[in-house]
Amino acid sequence: MGIEFLSKKNQIMNYQLEKTGYKLSVLGLAVILLWIGAFKFTPTEANAIEPLVRHHFIMGVLYEVFSLQAVSNLIGAIEIITALGLIASFWNRKIGFLAGMFTMITFIFTLSFLFTTPDIWRIKDGVIVTDFFILKDLPALGIGIMVMGKCKRKRDDGK
Numbered sequence: 655m656g657i658e659f660l661s662k663k664n665q666i667m668n669y670q671l672e673k674t675g676y677k678l679s680v681l682g683l684a685v686i687l688l689w690i691g692a693f694k695f696t697p698t699e700a701n702a703i704e705p706l707v708r709h710h711f712i713m714g715v716l717y718e719v720f721s722l723q724a725v726s727n728l729i730g731a732i733e734i735i736t737a738l739g740l741i742a743s744f745w746n747r748k749i750g751f752l753a754g755m756f757t758m759i760t761f762i763f764t765l766s767f768l769f770t771t772p773d774i775w776r777i778k779d780g781v782i783v784t785d786f787f788i789l790k791d792l793p794a795l796g797i798g799i800m801v802m803g804k805c806k807r808k809r810d811d812g813k
Contacts, residue, residue, distance in 0.1 A: 681740075700723045710770045
């Protein structure tokens with residue numbers, strides 16, 4: 655009975671650690687998206703993202719339709735909506751699934767800047783480097799996939 659109790663206690667602790675890590679990851683990403691999304695409404699950020707967006711084979715056409723600031727505002731609004739959806743995912747699996755999908759799409763696009771932006775890769779001191787702020791999008795993409803999977807599993811399980 656003692657070993658079974660310890661085993662059950664260990665399972666509960668593992669579950670709580672996993673649950674806490676998941677929630678912290680999702681909330682952390684939501685805070686980042688809210689913050690960066692809000693910053694997109696400033697001229698500073700609109701100018702900063704312009705070279706990335708303009709050279710993208712899909713997103714670059716936005717500048718033919720909208721102004722520099724309007725494109726940045728659109729991206730910021732998508733980031734804020736995605737962040738709010740990630741937060742809502744704790745209570746609503748349908749919104750969570752959509753937020754996970756928006757997260758995936760957002761970070762697939764931003765990671766693709768590594769391949770569409772001229773001169774983003776450089777050699778410094780013999781090491782190939784890039785604008786490392788984009789690399790944070792790789793774990794963010796993973797979080798989006800986790801949210802989608804968790805919300806889909808809950809839906810499939812009927813919870």
